[in-house]
Amino acid sequence: VDAQEADSVTIASTFNLHTFADAFSFIWHDRGLLAAKVGDQLQLSGIALALAIVLALPFGVWLGHLHRGSFLAINVSNVGRALPSLAIISIGLPFLGIGHPVVIVALVVLGWPLILTNSFVAVDGVDEDIVEAARGMGLRPYQVLLQVELPLALPLIFAGIRTAAVYIVATATLAGIVGGGSLGDIIFNQPTYFLSGVVGASILVSALAFAADFLLAGVQRLVTPRGLRSGSGSQWEEDPSSVLEAAAV
Amino acid sequence: MSHALVVAAGPVIPNFGKATGCIADNNSFFCIPWMRQHWSDTLQPALVQHLWLSGIAVGIGFCIAFFAALVAHRLGWFAAPFGVFAAFLYTIPSIALFQLLVPITGITVTTIEVGLVGYTLLILFRNTLAGLRSTPPDVLEAARGMGLTRGQILRRVELPLALPAISAGVRISVVTTISLATIAAYITPYGLGKPIFDGLQINYQTEYVVAGLLAIALALVADGVLVIVQRSMTPWTRRRQTA
Numbered sequence: 153v154d155a156q157e158a159d160s161v162t163i164a165s166t167f168n169l170h171t172f173a174d175a176f177s178f179i180w181h182d183r184g185l186l187a188a189k190v191g192d193q194l195q196l197s198g199i200a201l202a203l204a205i206v207l208a209l210p211f212g213v214w215l216g217h218l219h220r221g222s223f224l225a226i227n228v229s230n231v232g233r234a235l236p237s238l239a240i241i242s243i244g245l246p247f248l249g250i251g252h253p254v255v256i257v258a259l260v261v262l263g264w265p266l267i268l269t270n271s272f273v274a275v276d277g278v279d280e281d282i283v284e285a286a287r288g289m290g291l292r293p294y295q296v297l298l299q300v301e302l303p304l305a306l307p308l309i310f311a312g313i314r315t316a317a318v319y320i321v322a323t324a325t326l327a328g329i330v331g332g333g334s335l336g337d338i339i340f341n342q343p344t345y346f347l348s349g350v351v352g353a354s355i356l357v358s359a360l361a362f363a364a365d366f367l368l369a370g371v372q373r374l375v376t377p378r379g380l381r382s383g384s385g386s387q388w389e390e391d392p393s394s395v396l397e398a399a400a401v
Numbered sequence: 402m403s404h405a406l407v408v409a410a411g412p413v414i415p416n417f418g419k420a421t422g423c424i425a426d427n428n429s430f431f432c433i434p435w436m437r438q439h440w441s442d443t444l445q446p447a448l449v450q451h452l453w454l455s456g457i458a459v460g461i462g463f464c465i466a467f468f469a470a471l472v473a474h475r476l477g478w479f480a481a482p483f484g485v486f487a488a489f490l491y492t493i494p495s496i497a498l499f500q501l502l503v504p505i506t507g508i509t510v511t512t513i514e515v516g517l518v519g520y521t522l523l524i525l526f527r528n529t530l531a532g533l534r535s536t537p538p539d540v541l542e543a544a545r546g547m548g549l550t551r552g553q554i555l556r557r558v559e560l561p562l563a564l565p566a567i568s569a570g571v572r573i574s575v576v577t578t579i580s581l582a583t584i585a586a587y588i589t590p591y592g593l594g595k596p597i598f599d600g601l602q603i604n605y606q607t608e609y610v611v612a613g614l615l616a617i618a619l620a621l622v623a624d625g626v627l628v629i630v631q632r633s634m635t636p637w638t639r640r641r642q643t644a
Contacts, residue, residue, distance in 0.1 A: 171501075233573065234620040236580035242597045242613035246430035246606050325494055329587070329601065339496050340587065347500060354497030361492070 174348035175355060182349075186335075190356060193334040196252060197321045197364075200259035204316055207260065208267035209309070216275025216305070217297050225272035232265025237323050241330055250331035255324065262323055263316035270312025274305035307376040314368035322361045335360075423607070432607040443596055443608070448615055451592035454585075455578045455623075458514055462521030462574065467567075469522075470529035471555075480530060487523035495520065495581050499588040513585045513592075520581055521574040528570025532563025565638050568631040575627060579620045593619070
């Protein structure tokens with residue numbers, strides 16, 4: 153370990169291609185530590201995503217069903233995108249203290265508007281004629297919502313959840329500055345883990361973001377009703393990777 | 402919690418001096434005497450720095466992305482490699498990119514700017530190119546039929562029609578840059594992130610709460626100003642929804 157540390161000291165000051173080789177050897181040698189941090193990061197992100205979904209989805213779907221509040225539902229995501237997560241954390245800190253809750257609040261603030269806007273647009277945009285036909289067949293309003301609007305809106309709703317998930321997974325790194333419990337513990341601590349550790353942990357953050365994107369893209373495909381899967385429904389098949397929208401945070 | 406590499410060179414213990422009340426006791430997260438005392442030496446310079454950092458980054462990023470989009474519009478093959486390059490930059494976690502840049506550019510404004518410019522490229526390039534490519538074929542046909550040259554079509558037809566997409570891209574990249582610039586202060590002590598990290602390190606609530614509020618206010622005001630600019634530049638889109 154000593155030799156490795158001595159190595160890393162020089163690497164921290166002189167940055168070259170070895171940094172990346174050392175980053176991978178860091179990932180291999182410290183896989184136990186990294187697995188724990190990845191676990192923490194996923195737990196943190198999972199809780200935040202679940203809360204964001206619970207808080208945003210019913211609201212967005214309900215507004216979309218009523219075709220009301222488009223101004224609110226669309227602009228809320230523009231405002232939400234403008235809020236720096238670090239600032240949210242620093243404002244929440246006096247109320248929630250050091251630890252996971254304040255990070256979860258910041259992540260929910262990040263994901264909530266994306267899910268709200270997408271679920272509103274998805275339900276609001278369901279073909280009027282189809283809804284009309286369903287009503288004509290004698291379906292009650294809640295049946296129209298559950299049996300017609302929601303299935304048709306699901307792919308777009310999941311697109312919003314997917315983008316939110318990628319944002320949240322990447323941003324959960326910020327937990328490293330307030331009490332820890334994520335890969336941010338390593339990324340924000342170069343004095344202990346050296347540049348190679350920082351790069352190694354960052355590679356894992358990017359990999360997690362891509363994995364979340366890939367996984368939810370699969371779910372999105374599964375929940376797409378068969379009638380929408382090809383042909384006219386190709387709109388969301390061509391959807392570019394959400395990682396490209398979100399990973400920088 | 403260990404703070405950034407060299408930032409710790411500054412005084413760690415705040416100089417409370419003859420401070421009284423909430424300044425010394427740190428018992429309120431909104432200590433107005435502290436704000437009054439440190440507006441001119443801490444908060445205001447950080448706010449101005451933050452504005453400059455973000456403005457310069459989006460300015461340079463826009464020049465690069467705009468030029469690249471023009472090239473990609475003319476030479477179709479250029480879109481993929483530049484797009485992949487910009488996307489690659491975008492997927493690097495920001496705090497890691499800033500640390501990787503330090504050995505090359507040092508603890509300087511350059512480090513922040515290189516990182517921030519890198520993150521603006523993807524959105525600006527994609528939106529500008531998508532805007533340029535969205536000109537309806539009929540419109541292009543008509544312009545050509547009227548005898549406009551390629552350069553004239555670009556300036557008088559394609560660019561004006563691409564304006565909503567371009568300004569939407571500018572808007573997203575401005576708020577993203579303001580947010581990322583707060584995180585950059587962990588490595589390079591400039592902008593509103595500096596009082597946030599300083600306050601966190603010495604656990605002085607008012608400092609990080611007020612700096613956080615200023616960062617949010619800056620982002621919202623910048624977004625609002627851009628909406629107004631966007632609307633006044635593209636009056637014909639006013640009745641349509643531009644997300």
